[in-house]
Amino acid sequence: MKKCSLKKCGLVLLAFAFLLGGAGVAAAKDILIVADQYDATTMDPIAHNDVPSSRACYELYDTLVFVDNEGNVSPGLAESWEFLSGTEYKFNLRKGVKFHNGDEMKAEDVQYSIMRATTDAGAKIATYSQNVKDVEIVDDYTIVVHLKLIDYSFFSSLAHSWGSVISKKATEAAGDSYGMNPVGTGPFKLVSWQKGNKYVLERFDDYWGPKPQYKTLEVRSVPEPTSRTIALETGDADIAFPIVHNDLKRVGENEKLVLYRKPQNSTAYIGFNVTKKPFDDIRVRQGIFAALDIVGIQAASYRGIGKVPGTILPSAVKYSINDEIPPHVQDVEKAKKLLEEAGVKDLKLEIWTNERKERVDSATIVQAQLEEIGIKSEIKVLEWGAYLNGLMEKTHDLFILGWVVSIPDPNFAVAGLLETSAIGASNYTFFSDTALDELLREGRSLPDGAGRQAIYKEMQLYLNEQLPMIYLHNDESIAGTQKNVKGFSPRSNEIHSFREVYFEN
C-alpha cells in the first residue's frame, strides 16, 4: 500500500537527519578551544579594522616588528631596523622565513604587502597606510620604507594587523577570494573556516619562531555572554572572552577557572555634534557635562568593569595623564547656570547609540539626568550601518561611540577622532580646531621624549576644556580560562595571543 512507502520516506528522512547531525569528536588536549564573541569578517589583514579579524590575522601572519602591552618594540620578521631619517626606515629581514605554502618570504613580499595597503583595498586601514610614499627593495632581505611626512607613530603601527606580511604570489593568485584563503608566515595556518561559527587553525611546522605546544587552535564565535560562560564552565571552551560583569564572580570564584582582567586601551565617549546649535557653544557642552553624574552612570552601566577616563588617552597609552585627573563631580546648579549663560531654554535633543547594551544603558541614565535640568531627550538606538550613516549626515546631537587604540601611541588615540582631516571619516563630532591640529602635527614630528610628552599633556588638558566629547568609560579586557591553561594573558588592545598558551596537566 501507499502507506508503507510513506513510512519508508519518514525513515529515510530520519536517517538522513541523523547522518547530517554527525557525532562530536572528543579530542586529547592537543587542541585549544577559544570562545570569542564574534567571528572574523575576513582574514585579509588590510580588508578589516575589527578586533576579531585582527586576532585571526595575528596568529596567521607576522609583522615586521612586535609591540607588547607596554609599547615595547621587539623584532618580528625584521631582525633589526634603522631610522635613516624622519621619513625613511630601513628594515633587515629575517632569512629563511617560510610562508604556509612553502615559499620563502622575501623583500618583494614585504613591499607588496605594504604598498597593497595604500591602494583602495586598504581603505579600512587608510589611517595607518596613508602616509606611506614608497617601499624600496635594497636586496632580497633589506627594504626601506619611505614616508610622505615625518610621523613617529607610524613605526609602532607596523605591529598592527595591517602591517602583516602576505605572500605576493598567493595573494595575486587568489584575487578577491584572498580573505578566505590566507597565506602568511605565522605560527598557525588556516584549516577550515565555517563563517559565523568557527575557524580552525593548525600549527605551522615550518614556523621560524617558537612553535606552539599544541596542534590545533579552534576559535568559535559565541555572541551570547551567558553561552560563553557556560561553555567555559562545562569545559567546552578553554578560553572565553569577553566575560560580562554579571559573570565575573561566577568565573572568578570557580575553582576550575581563572579570571583575567586587564585595562583596555579604549575610550567610550558621549560626543557632541559641535557643528549644530547649541552644541557649538562650549558653555552648553560644559553645562551638559556638569549635569551628568558620569561616575554614577559608568558604574551603573558597566557595573564594576573599567573606570571613568580622566583624559582622552587611556592609561596604558604613552604620555597619558588619565589617572591624574580628579573624578568628575555632578553639579546641577553649575549646569543650569552655564546653560542660562548660553541662553539655552527648553532644549530638546536626541541621544544616539548603537545596540551595545552598556551604551544603551548609559543613554537611558543620561536621559533621566538631563531631564533634571530641564532637557528633554529622546534615545535612538540604531543598528550599526544606519548609525554610521546617520552620523555622516550631521543631523545628530549627542551620540555614544567607542574608540579602540590598537597601537599604544597617543597619536592614534586622538587623530582619528578629532583631527580636522578625520572629518568625513571617523571624526563624528566634526570638531575642527587649529590649535589641536597643530598639537597633533607636532606630536607626530617628534621622536619619543620629554618634548613629545609635554605636547600630549597639553593636548589632553586642552581637550578636557574644549569638551567635544565627554569621556564615559575605559574598558577592561576580561577573559576566563580553564585552570590548566597557562601562558595566556589578555592584551590591552584585545588582540589576545594564543601562540604561547600551553596546557598544564
Next chain:
Amino acid sequence: MSDYSAAAPAVTGRKSRRGLAEVLFRLRKSPLAMFGLIFILCLAFVAVFAGVLAPYPYQKQNLMHSYETPSRQFWLGTDEFGRDILSRLIYGARISLQVGFIAVGIALFVGGMLGAVAGYYGGWIDNGIMRLMDVLLSVPQTLLAIAIAASLGPGLFNLMIAVGIAAVPNYARIVRGSVLSIREMEFIEAARAVGSSDLRIILKHILPNSMAPIIVQSTLGVASAILNAAGLSFIGLGIQPPYPEWGAMLSGGRQYIRDYAHLTLYPGLAIMLTILALNFLGDGLRDALDPKLKR
C-alpha cells in the same frame, strides 16, 4: 449517522439570535475562548489606564533597587535600573496592543482593498494584484518584516508598518476569496441593477459579507503581529528604549538569565499569555462564526 446529524437542525425550540448576540452566545459556550476574550479585554483596559494602574512610571530609575526579586514594593521585581517590571509590563501592554492592532489595521486596510478590488474586477487587475501578493508570499513573513524593518529603521511606527505590510497578502487572499464567492450572488446583481457604484457595492455589500473569515484572521493576525514585533525588537530592529516593549525587555534581560531570571520570565509570560488569549479567542470565533458548525 446521517439521521442523527440531520436530526439536529430540526431542533427549533431555541430562540434564534441575530448577529453579534448569536456569536457571543456561541462564544460563551467555549470556556477557552471566553478566557481569551476576557484576558484581552482586561489587557486593553490595563493598556488604556496604564498611567493610573502602573505603580511607577515605566522609565523611573532607582539604581539602589536594581535586580530586585519580586517583593511587596515591586510585585514583579525590578530590572537592571531598578525600574519596576510590573509597571513596564503594563505600559508594554499598551505598545504591544497598539502594534498588534494597528499593524493588523494596516494589513487589513491595504490587503482588504487590494483583495476586494482584485476579486471584484477580476481579469488583469486581479492577475496583477495577486501576482504581487504571490511575490510577497514567496518571501516568508518574518524575513519580509525584517527586511522592511531594516530599511525603515527602528521605531514604533516603522515596526507597525513592517509587520503590517508583511501580513498584507493574507488579507488580500481572504477578501478576494470571499468576494469571488459573493460576487455572483443575487443580491449583488440586484445592487448592480439599481445602479450602485462599484465602490459602494464593495464597501456596502461585499466586505460586510466576508466579515467572518476576516474577523477570525484578524484576531489570529493580531497575535502573530505582536509575536513578530516582539521578535524584531528582540533582535534589535524594533522599539527603542526606554519604551518597554515586551520583546525588547526580554532581549535586555537575556544576559542576566542566570542570576535574575525574572527579567526574562515575566515579559516572556506576558507575550505568551497575550498570544495564547488571542489564539483561543480566534479559535473560538472561528467555531462561532463558521456556519458549517452551526448547531
Next chain:
Amino acid sequence: MIRYILRRILFLIPVLIGVAFCVFTLLYLTPGDPARMILGDMATENAIKEFRAKEGLDKPFLLQFGNYIYKAITQGDIGRSYITKRPVMNEIMATFPATLKLAAFAIVIAVVVGLPCGILSAIKQYSVFDTLAMIFAMIGLSMPVFWLGLLLILLFSVHLRWLPPSGFDTFKAMILPSLALSAQSISMITRMTRSSMLEVVRADYIRTARSKGQKESVVIWVHALHNALIPVVTLCGLQFGHLLAGAILTESIFAVPGVGRLMVESIKMRDYPVVQGGVLFVAVAFSVVNLLVDLLYAYIDPRIKAQYR
C-alpha cells in the same frame, strides 16, 4: 506530470524577479551607505567614490537592478559580498547546510511528535490526553520562539548542564535549537492531524470499511490515516519552508551559523548583495519546497494527480 512541473518552474521566474525587485527597492531605500560600511569609517572620500563606481552604486536605480537580473539569469551570478569579496552564492551555500540541518531536525521532531499526538487525540477525542494535548498545542503555538529558546537554555544548559547552549557542531548541540524551532510546528501538526483525522474518521468510506468487517486498527491506520495525512503533508511541507526561513531568531539565540544569521548580520553590515541573494535564495528554497509538496500531494492523493496535466 513533467509538463506540469516545467510549467510551475516557468511560473516561478516572474515571481522571483518580483522578489528580487522588491528586495532591491527595499535595500535601495535603506539608510546606510554600503561603500562606507565596507571601506570603514576611516576611508577617504576618494576611495568611497571609486568603490561606488566599481560596484555600480552610482548608476541609476533601474540600471542597477537590470544589471543584477541580467547577470543572475545569464551567468547565475548574484553578486559578490562587499565584505568577503566572495560570490554571494558561496556565502549562502556555506551557511545553508546549518539552516537545512536545523530545519530538517525540527521538522522531523515535529512530525515524530505531532503526528502520533494528533492521531491519538483524534482517536481518544475528549479524553484527558486529548484535552491536554490541545492545550499544550495552543501553548506551543503561542510561545515566542526566542523565549522558549531562553527557557530551554536556562533549564538544560544552565541548571541541568545536559546540553550546550551554542555551537552547532555536535549532535548534542543541535538538540536545543531544533527543539525550540520545532515547537510551533509540533503544535500545528498535532492540531491539523487531529482535526483532519476527526473529519476523516466521520467520513462515509470509513464506515464502509467498517461495514466490510475490517479491523478497527486497519480502518484507522490504513483507511483513515492515509486520507487524513493529505492535508498534514501539505502542512509539513509549508512548515518546512517556513522553518528554513523562520529560523532567524532561533539561529541568533543558539548562535547557529545559518542563513538566517547571515541575513541579519548582512543587514547590519549593509552587505547588500548578500541580503538580496539571501532573500532570493530563501524565496527559491521556499518555492521549491512548495513545489515538492504539491508533487508529494499528487503522489498520495490520486484526485489531485488527475488535475496535474
Next chain:
Amino acid sequence: MTDKTNTNTNDNLLLDIRDLTIQYVTDSGTVHAVENLNLRLGRGETLGFVGETGAGKTTTALGIMRLIPSPPGVVRSGKIIFEGEDLLEKSEAEMRAVRGGKIAMIFQDPMTSLNPVMTVDKQIAEMIKLHKNVGEAESLKLAGDMLELVGIQRERMRDYPHQFSGGMKQRVVIAIALACDPGLLIADEPTTALDVTIQAQVLELMKELKRQFDASMLLITHDLGIVADICDKVAIMYAGRVVEYADKRALYTSPLHPYTIGLFNSVPDLDEDKEALNTIPGLMPDPMDLPSGCAFHPRCTHATEECSKSKPPMVEAGPGHFVSCPVRAGLKAQGGE
C-alpha cells in the same frame, strides 16, 4: 408482542429485532433515535423500511451492523437476533465476521462511500480477503469478476473512485457489498443521491442481483414508489418506532396508521388532478423531546385523549398486518373502514 412470532416459523426467520432502543447522548440532551423497535425479516424477503428523514432508519441499520458511533450512540436495550443469534451479545471479533460476510450494507451516498485514495479493485478485494480464504492475486481477480457482474468493465478496476460517475460508484459499492455473498443486504437509500435516470438502472441491478445471490434485503427508503417496485414487506417508521408493518399488498391497499395514510396522501398521484398535495400537518418532533404517549398524536387527526398518555402497543389488525394505533386497529377489527 410474542403473538407476532406465531405468524412466521422460526426456521424461515432471518432477522428478528426485539425492543431495540438506541439513543444518542449529547451535551445538549439525549436523542431518542430508536425506541422499542420491533422488526422481522424472513429469508429471501425484501423489506422496505420507510420513514421521514430523522425517523431512525439509518440508526436501526447501523445498529444491526453494530456500527453506531459511540460516543454518542448507546444501545440501551433490545435484541437483534440474526440467524438465531443475538448480534448484540457477540464479541467485536465475532461481529467482524458478520459484517460484510453475512450482512453487507450499501450506503446512501456513493460519492463519499468509497475511499478516495484506493483503487476500486483493492476496495473490493479488501472485502473478499477479509471473508474468503484467498490470496491477494485471487482476491483481485474476484474483484474484477464482481465489477463485471455489476456492469463495469474489468479494465477499469485499477481506477480510483473519482474517475467514476455517481451511478458507477454505486455499482462499485454494490459489488463490494455482494462480494462475499451475504445473507442480508442492507441498502440505505441507495439511489437517493443519484440522478433519476440512473436510479432506475441501479434499482434494476439490485433487484437482479438480489435474486441471483438469493439474499434478503432491508431497503431503507422514503420513496414509496421504490417500495412498491421491489419489496415484499413494508415497515413504516416514525420517531424511532415502527408504527405499521405489513406485506406490501396489505399496506398499499389498506394502510391503517394515520401516519402511513398521511405518507400515501403526500405522494403526488398523476391520475388525480389535485391543486395541492395532502401534507401531514406539523413537523417531526424533536427527537430529544418526544411527545408523551403516541409520538404522532400531536399531528394526528384521529388522536384521542388516551393517545397522549400511553404508548400504543403493536397489534395485529389483520393477518401479518401490525399497527401501533389502537384507534385505527380497533376500526379495522370492527370491520369499519
